[in-house]
Amino acid sequence: MVLLVLGCLLQVSAFQIQGKIDNKNIGLLKHQDIKLRVVGSDQSEKVGFADAYGQFNIYVAKPGSYKIELFHRNFFFDPVLVDVQSEEALEANPNKKQISAYMYKTKDASKGVRLVYPLQLEPSHIIRYFDIEEPFNPLVFIKDPYFMMIGFGIMMTYMMKAVPKDEMEEYQKQQSDQLKSCQPQ
Template sequence: MNQMLFFNHFSSHNVPAGTHLIEVAAIGYFFSPVRVDVSARHPGKVQAALTENRRSLSELVLEPMVEEQYFEIREPFNVLSLLKSPMGLMIGFMVIVMFLMPKLVDPEELKRAQEEMGAQGGVPSLANFLSGAQRTN
């Protein structure tokens, strides 16, 4: 963590006796609140302690506990993330099917099917396919 120097000084007058809480608001940093006890019996006696660990402070010098991150750091581009996505998997599957299916079909069977379609006058209808119509030889 970078050490930042804040030269802000403050003073308060006529603070009533009791326990007070000092909270520092600085953009980008988080400071632990400080509990300040002003004594009613001994005028001018002030004790300060961090609320985080109740450590007593002789001087009221505060250092940021952490540097706050408001935004999430974007991950760099990765080609594997495209392949792992559902769309990438579908495209990969279709490419494999496109190249492997012609090798799985017998060329003579493909030629015979094309001749049958030509003899029937085009592509068979979906109704014939769903009804389980027999092929004519």
């Protein structure tokens, strides 16, 4: 009973920021690996994660501006600025929406292009700090013309040693006879 009374007395209204992360069928982008960080205008910080479908809900205690940053080890997401209006501000101006989102301009720390709400976030580019090293492939050496030339020479040297001397002398005799018959007289 005491908890119920305390709960009613300490009732705090919270605002919900919601959105979805679209992975565009990118196999490397797993929703579970994405970390969300919400930074308030008073420098308060919250950390959250997306569910298996890429959806997230972040609860903030008071109205104000919040910057949402998404972190992934392979992809970069542009930060988003979300403005949460209080109930009093909405009553004064009923045409405004309670939550509005904008792209965050990092150069001058201001609002950029307006975004749809609930948020639909997607990676802007792939992060590659290092080039991926290709595994060792011996076929690369076999296709090299220099290797082919030397390999052919070595192969012919061993094949010539394998031919019997009698056959070789007979073949040379046939060649010389053919050359004599081809020469004009």
